[in-house]
Amino acid sequence: MGQFLMGDITLHKRLLDHLRTAVIMLDDALCVRYLNPAAEMLLATSTSRAVGQPLPGYFFDDEEARLAIQQCIDDEHPFTQREARLSVAPGHEIMVDYSVSPINEPGQPLCLLMEMQSLDRLLRISREEALIHAHQATRALVRGVAHEIKNPLGGIRGAAQLLERALPDPELTEYTKVIIDEADRLRSVADRMLGPRKPPEFRAVNVHECLEHVRQLLLAEYPKGVAIWRDYDISLPDVIADRDQLIQVLL
Structure with missing residues (x-):
């Protein structure tokens, strides 16, 4: 680990560089000693700008997180922060789960390993699933309404046909024809609501x-x-x- 912290190209570093999980190595003063490409992308920074600098202040916006990181150093006890909102840049906020684990090797200073997992994609998937469920519920409601519309239409149309036969004045059948035609048009609308939309x-x-x-x-x-x-x-x-x-x- 000492060789790794000194910057030697080792198998450990190559493995970390290829992880999709964002990884940051901190010393006991909470200064960044290493971050992998996934962390660079997540935090919108670069190794040249971050290494040697203190851990960004947005990790300490939550006082509870600040105390937990300090306790991790003092007691050498790992902790995990859930759904932390980090303002990594003006107008750019991310939500992550991150965990901090102390690493204390004999003859080496204490260092901290921070692992971060972005939740933005998971939240987007959850929102999309919620929209799908809402769409399915709406579709079921529409189909139910369409059935309720169709049920009385047959009776309305049949009654209009009987009335048309019973009317003494042929000119009055103009109004029964309107009832029949509109009942047929409503049935067509209900059919479109129940099934795939048909072309005109x-x-x-x-x-x-x-x-x-x-x-x-x-x-x-x-x-x-x-x-x-x-x-x-x-x-x-x-x-x-x-x-x-x-x-x-x-x-």
Whole structure:
């Protein structure tokens, strides 16, 4: 270990240099004597700047951590700090677990081995898993709502068809047709909520027919509260569109 601390290229150093765990070696005055590349990357520093310098002050922002490191020197007892937030640079904060272990070899000064494990990636994975679970819960809720929407639609549509047959005035069937068409459109919406989103069903659509459908919906909802002025150009050709989506846009 003495040879290692003096900077000799040894097997121990090569092993430490290839670790993904950040490792720092400190002397009994808490000055940095060595840090591996993983520590350089984690702490946004370099060996030339860190070696010989005191352990950065952000390790001592927590008074409990300061006392624990000092006790580690005095009592030669290791300790571990969980979820420590280190402000390694302006605007750059990391969260780590780190442990400090005393190393006391005969004839050599006491030194401390500090090992750090970044938690940022683990926290990001946890957040992503939470989002996935939330998405799954939302999807289950949407599917449940879609089922509840579909259940009464069949009854509404069937009742409108029976009413249409019983109406004495053929002009009144215009309103039952609106009920039937809207029930079918809601069923289509519910189907899209229940399964994979299907591509639009493009076909030739008369835009005036869609506009008239929307007009009937508005007049049914606001029979005395809205006036609609129509000025259609009958020379317009059919458009290639998804009828249900076009109606939704117009609404």
